[in-house]
Amino acid sequence: MSFSKHHRLPILFLLLSAFLVTNTSAQTRTEYLLEKNWKFSKGNHPESTKENFNDSSWETVTVPHDWAIKGPFDGANDSQEVAIVQNGEKQASKKTGRTGGLPFIGKAWYRNTFTAPTFKKGKKAVVLIDGAMSYPVVYLNGEEVGRWAYGYNSFSIDVTAKMKEGKNVLSIGLENLPEASRWYPGAGLYRNVHVIITEDVSIPVWGTYITTPVINKDFAKVKINTKVTAANGKYDGLSLKTTIKNAKGETVATATKTLNDTDLQEFEQDLIVRNPALWSPETPNLYHAETKLYAGKTLKDEYSTTFGIRTIKFEAQKGFSLNGVYRKFKGVCNHHDLGPLGAAINVAALRRQLTLLQDMGCDAIRTSHNMPAPELVKLCDEMGFMMMVESFDEWKEPKVKNGYSHLFDEWAEKDVVNMIHANRNSPCVVMWSIGNEVPDQGTKNGGKILKFLQDICHREDPTRPVTVGMDRIQNALDNNFASVLDVPGFNYKPMLYENAYNRLPQGFILGTETASTVSSRGVYKFPVEFFKMKMYDDNQSSSYDFEYCNWSQIPDDEFVKQDDLKFVIGEFVWTGFDYLGEPTPYDEKWPSHSSYFGIIDLAGIPKDRFYLYRSRWNTEKPTLHIVPHWTFPGREGQVTPVFAYTNYPSAELFINGKSQGKQTKNNSSNTNRYRLMWKDVKYQPGTIKVVAYDASGKAVAEEVVKTAGKPHHILLETDRKALTADGKDLAYVTASIVDVNGNLCPDADNSLSFDVKGAGQFKVVANGDATSLEPFHLPKMKAFKGKLVVTIQSSEQAGKINLQVLSKGLKAGNLTVATRK
Numbered sequence: 113m114s115f116s117k118h119h120r121l122p123i124l125f126l127l128l129s130a131f132l133v134t135n136t137s138a139q140t141r142t143e144y145l146l147e148k149n150w151k152f153s154k155g156n157h158p159e160s161t162k163e164n165f166n167d168s169s170w171e172t173v174t175v176p177h178d179w180a181i182k183g184p185f186d187g188a189n190d191s192q193e194v195a196i197v198q199n200g201e202k203q204a205s206k207k208t209g210r211t212g213g214l215p216f217i218g219k220a221w222y223r224n225t226f227t228a229p230t231f232k233k234g235k236k237a238v239v240l241i242d243g244a245m246s247y248p249v250v251y252l253n254g255e256e257v258g259r260w261a262y263g264y265n266s267f268s269i270d271v272t273a274k275m276k277e278g279k280n281v282l283s284i285g286l287e288n289l290p291e292a293s294r295w296y297p298g299a300g301l302y303r304n305v306h307v308i309i310t311e312d313v314s315i316p317v318w319g320t321y322i323t324t325p326v327i328n329k330d331f332a333k334v335k336i337n338t339k340v341t342a343a344n345g346k347y348d349g350l351s352l353k354t355t356i357k358n359a360k361g362e363t364v365a366t367a368t369k370t371l372n373d374t375d376l377q378e379f380e381q382d383l384i385v386r387n388p389a390l391w392s393p394e395t396p397n398l399y400h401a402e403t404k405l406y407a408g409k410t411l412k413d414e415y416s417t418t419f420g421i422r423t424i425k426f427e428a429q430k431g432f433s434l435n436g437v438y439r440k441f442k443g444v445c446n447h448h449d450l451g452p453l454g455a456a457i458n459v460a461a462l463r464r465q466l467t468l469l470q471d472m473g474c475d476a477i478r479t480s481h482n483m484p485a486p487e488l489v490k491l492c493d494e495m496g497f498m499m500m501v502e503s504f505d506e507w508k509e510p511k512v513k514n515g516y517s518h519l520f521d522e523w524a525e526k527d528v529v530n531m532i533h534a535n536r537n538s539p540c541v542v543m544w545s546i547g548n549e550v551p552d553q554g555t556k557n558g559g560k561i562l563k564f565l566q567d568i569c570h571r572e573d574p575t576r577p578v579t580v581g582m583d584r585i586q587n588a589l590d591n592n593f594a595s596v597l598d599v600p601g602f603n604y605k606p607m608l609y610e611n612a613y614n615r616l617p618q619g620f621i622l623g624t625e626t627a628s629t630v631s632s633r634g635v636y637k638f639p640v641e642f643f644k645m646k647m648y649d650d651n652q653s654s655s656y657d658f659e660y661c662n663w664s665q666i667p668d669d670e671f672v673k674q675d676d677l678k679f680v681i682g683e684f685v686w687t688g689f690d691y692l693g694e695p696t697p698y699d700e701k702w703p704s705h706s707s708y709f710g711i712i713d714l715a716g717i718p719k720d721r722f723y724l725y726r727s728r729w730n731t732e733k734p735t736l737h738i739v740p741h742w743t744f745p746g747r748e749g750q751v752t753p754v755f756a757y758t759n760y761p762s763a764e765l766f767i768n769g770k771s772q773g774k775q776t777k778n779n780s781s782n783t784n785r786y787r788l789m790w791k792d793v794k795y796q797p798g799t800i801k802v803v804a805y806d807a808s809g810k811a812v813a814e815e816v817v818k819t820a821g822k823p824h825h826i827l828l829e830t831d832r833k834a835l836t837a838d839g840k841d842l843a844y845v846t847a848s849i850v851d852v853n854g855n856l857c858p859d860a861d862n863s864l865s866f867d868v869k870g871a872g873q874f875k876v877v878a879n880g881d882a883t884s885l886e887p888f889h890l891p892k893m894k895a896f897k898g899k900l901v902v903t904i905q906s907s908e909q910a911g912k913i914n915l916q917v918l919s920k921g922l923k924a925g926n927l928t929v930a931t932r933k
């Protein structure tokens with residue numbers, strides 16, 4: 113889809129019209145993004161589907177919209193009496209924050225009154241919804257035009273028959289069932305809604321499929337299949353002109369083809385691109401195929417498809433290669449929520465997540481356990497992340513009472529087809545996942561279902577392999593479930609890799625889900641020991657990264673297998689970011705509304721673990737990070753271990769200038785191999801310094817942490833200095849409470865308030881504390897371990913946004929961000 117022309121409509125249409133995102137010169141195709149002036153009401157309002165329904169008392173909202181994220185949090189919201197079988201539980205017990213403790217259960221309705229000025233009788237109109245949570249039923253001008261069930265999928269509806277010139281009313285009813293999820297799913301029209309107007313003859317949604325069957329240094333063969341639909345059923349004389357342009361906009365190939373009777377309403381074109389610029393995470397080179405459809409000499413449709421040229425191979429013994437270079441996935445699993453924004457999609461929020469992950473050296477994302485927003489896939493194409501795009505957390509055997517198992521028979525094929533059609537032109541997508549830990553692994557029919565879904569993937573996209581994240585490895589090996597898969601994906605089973613490799617035919621194994629180490633940013637517990645499912649009174653976990661779950665591991669245990677076994681092709685760590693819901697190990701202990709698994713917390717602040725992964729994955733930049741902070745009043749004289757996460761082989765620790773000895777990474781234990789640890793040092797306030805040495809013994813870097821004094825002022829740091837004045841762009845400002853010398857006060861929990869003036873507004877705030885019940889949307893919150901993150905949003909007027917952060921007894925923080933058109 114080309115987003116070439118962005119402009120406002122004449123003032124006359126402003127109130128009713130949607131935002132026009134594409135408008136080609138010949139007016140063959142226009143796309144309207146329905147973002148503003150939606151009317152919204154919770155509860156069941158079937159009467160609101162009537163065209164003349166008076167919705168003036170309803171709330172006015174902007175879509176994408178998550179109607180439940182404002183809370184309030186309550187452990188009774190969707191509390192579930194269950195035994196979580198995957199976690200090894202045998203007896204049901206009450207789970208409080210499993211789905212985030214947010215009030216997302218129930219029905220809700222949306223209405224949007226819009227005009228699509230380019231629509232005239234004889235043209236075609238389609239509504240494309242990128243995801244609606246959940247069970248969307250769609251009405252146009254009083255009549256049902258279509259429905260979907262799964263809240264995570266994109267779907268389109270041909271609404272030509274009901275569409276009017278002038279005013280149209282779109283109504284969408286949604287319903288979230290209780291006990292339908294294992295995490296916070298979000299609520300409402302949380303992704304974009306598009307209205308696409310085309311001529312009577314046009315290319316349908318996802319009608320272009322681009323593959324690159326031959327790639328070598330000199331040329332790439334680009335095969336483009338393009339579907340066409342004609343309202344009158346006449347396909348004679350249609351022709352398609354395709355122009356491939358490189359990133360600079362230069363034409364690199366063209367082809368024209370006329371449709372024949374035997375073509376079954378689908379054009380097939382083969383083009384050659386000389387000296388192709390290959391796509392990879394390190395070189396995310398993209399091409400654009402510009403398509404023009406003609407009936408005789410009349411231009412009927414025109415649009416652009418982004419694609420890339422790259423080879424992927426999964427080979428026995430050798431593993432995975434991209435463009436002929438063998439590599440292991442340095443991946444993370446992420447849920448779809450954006451912390452304090454809930455499920456409502458926002459490009460700036462996604463870009464910030466990817467920017468942080470890229471700095472860690474991460475090169476791959478698994479969209480656990482459902483289809484991604486198109487904006488995420490586009491960013492992964494552009495920024496350079498490989499993607500495992502996943503469809504389901506359940507097949508026919510349930511994990512939750514009202515989950516996907518009820519939908520499987522009717523919807524599974526349709527859901528997989530849409531997932532593939534929506535994403536198959538993106539070079540970033542390197543494999544499909546058809547399931548996560550589906551209990552069907554252990555059933556008689558599991559293998560058949562696997563084959564059914566995998567075959568659909570192969571039919572719709574023969575160019576990418578298929579995986580499943582398996583947890584019941586013994587079952588899956590014994591009944592051959594695992595051997596049918598293109599890519600055997602293992603969740604938390606590094607200890608079984610060797611044995612399974614010998615039994616499996618594929619010759620390689622992927623760690624589809626790894627680690628699940630738990631930690632709370634800035635929290636350190638003593639004594640520092642390995643603990644499984646350890647619970648503390650404050651509902652936090654320790655950031656020494658020694659705590660994990662019954663089924664999971666610390667990062668180092670996975671690293672050993674990744675490094676020692678050539679046939680293991682990488683890992684997807686659970687998870688990149690903390691997410692709403694699944695507050696293991698505190699599933700039964702309210703308050704706790706979000707996960708502890710994240711390498712980065714719910715506010716988007718890296719935990720210590722970030723630097724452990726960075727020291728291994730980011731091969732471009734050095735890492736030297738000290739764990740813990742050094743402000744422990746009352747611990748004087750007590751053992752307080754110090755760890756360094758670094759890519760250097762050795763380092764020396766000094767406490768108040770006195771050497772505590774040199775540590776060198778070694779193979780005596782899994783943790784000694786990846787961390788430098790001074791386990792017996794005693795706390796005394798002052799300064800700790802770690803000096804890192806390279807392999808030749810030369811001191812090459814140092815890092816210092818000082819004991820903080822009293823909280824004195826608020827330090828503000830923004831991730832962006834300039835925003836786009838589009839009413840959507842976001843700056844994430846980290847507020848730290850520091851002493852007079854600028855040292856972080858690591859236990860400060862002062863309440864901060866936020867005042868935003870000028871060309872923007874306060875959007876949300878988060879502090880990464882899973883136990884906090886303060887809402888994200890109010891301009892005040894307590895700092896957690898000295899920090900929180902305020903999100904400010906640009907308005908549509910260019911100018912300056914001023915943020916002031918205030919707290920009683922502290923010198924305020926001030927920051928200005930510019931916004932530009």
Ligand code: GAL
Nearest residue numbers: 198548549603625628664686
């Ligand atoms: C896995 C599951 C994930 C998440 C994770 C927590 O078993 O696939 O969705 O629940 O455990 O460790």
